[in-house]
Amino acid sequence: MSAPTTTYAAKANDNHRITEPALVRWGLTVVALVFLAMFLVLPLAAVFSQAFEKGLDVYLTALKEPDTLSSIKLTLITAAVAVPLNLVFGVMAAWAIAKFTFPGKNLLITLIDLPFSVSPVISGLIFVLLFGRQGWLGPWLDAHDTKIVFAVPGIILATIFVTFPFIARELIPLMEAQGRDEEEAALVLGASGLQTFFRVTLPNIKWGIIYGVILCNARAMGEFGAVSVVSGHIRGSTNTVPLHVEILYNEYNYTAAFAVASLLAFLALITLVVKTVAEWKVRQQLGR
């Protein structure tokens, strides 16, 4: 069995020829690892160590506090409204952009990206300008006894705006790469538009959707800037989890602040795991 051995040796030699010396390879690896440790692992560890500094009992008490519970509830409600709505908008926008040509298509793509390019504070201010007491629609809303800004609807609106691009942005390249062939095949075979969408388009973008939803959800629950502007920081009423963390921190209530923050950190970890699985599945779907 000498022939295969020589082939492998030749291969190893070839590989060796295009790689850098050991010193450079190890040097770069160490730099990368140190960077990761300092900027990603250390902060995450700090959050958990601070949260559990005074033991599990204090941690749980901090979470059971009514204001905290109400902030968790509000965050969950916000995500529960924003994510499904953006799922529908995102899938529709991506479908239109990836599978059809129409005038104004590029404008639509630019508009979808708008929330990414605007500072979250501005995103929040837009809603204050629109629905605030001095805003365009303020007097009309007042007359109808409806409150949007400094209330739950404003928080949900700002969250929808900020998280709008996530699902569409994830789906557009995926759907463009898949092309229109399968949809056309379905139509020729007599499928209706809805049948085509649910039996052909949707299964092909399933993992892309899950990926987008996970990112969208993480941002919806974690959004600070835009929500901060429209919320009014009313404890137990218009405080979301990130806003509540800030308030606790500003009150020097570190353990409670980090306990609540650890919830968001947990969310981040779960998001990462699901995201990795979804990414892998998307690659598989494209590869087939």
Next chain:
Amino acid sequence: MSIEVENIHKQFGSFTALNDVTLSIPSGELVALLGPSGSGKTTLLRIIAGLERADSGRILFNGEDTTEHHVRERKVGFVFQHYALFKHMTVFDNVAFGLNVRPRGTRPSKSEINAKVMDLLRLVQLEGLAQRYPAQLSGGQRQRIALARALAVEPQVLLLDEPFGALDAQVRAELRRWLRKLHDEIHVTSVFVTHDQEEALEVADRIVVMNKGRIEQAGTPDLVYDHPANPFVLNFLGNVNLFHGRLNQPGADQHGADENAVSYVRSHDIEIERSPQDSTALKAEIRHIQKLGPSVRVTLAIDATGEFIEAELTRDVFKNLGLQQSEQVYVRPRQVRVFVEDYQI
């Protein structure tokens, strides 16, 4: 079912994909749309299918105007170049798709669908692969499944867009022979798009040669090969040599006036001789010899004009003549076609 294409015009921006195309396809024929890329052949196929809208003109199936019919209602089978199989479905579900999406009233029962799909898989000789996914099949197998899927809805017209374009040479040759056999069995009116002249000549009952959004010539393979209507058709169906001026040749296929005449001779219609047999032979020098499997391609420079021509000989003829590079020989064109020069190739 017969297909009539009447005065179809299609514009993509400033590009004219189809320019007033009229074509009649008799029922039960297997027709090839042959042309280079950008000649509009795929666009024409997609317009017949209803996947694309013509700017003007009509498409008739059996004399009935289908121009306004949605692709769903046209009852055509369409086979895509890259198969377009549903990746997330098994082979069985792919073939059954067209039956499963029918409204409840007209949908066959589960056992009927089952029997039908199995029949089709037998027809395409892949009955063992029903539970596989498309990713687990070879290119040739995928294309046969795509064909079975298209046939499942019992189409009145079968349209194939470069069906063998993505396959390697051997599978392609095998599959096109198989398609010809299949068509002889089921006799559904079929139109297939190809840029491969050999494929068209071998498979089709009739060939429609297209160029720049127009039909150059339509007819049986023998007609377009033996009596090309113009230099484009002549050139597209086989290698051809140009001689500027009219060759002094009795029995030449004469078109047009003397001035600017160009003579065309296919490379296998050129004979090479050691000594001139009569006055039609031209003195030439061998510049290059290339062996291509069963035939040999000889590049020669004509002494009188300096023009380069290519001759294709069989290996036997080449051996008997014992040709060498840089030798002086005589060439004699056998089949000459003369066209006036403003025809551009």
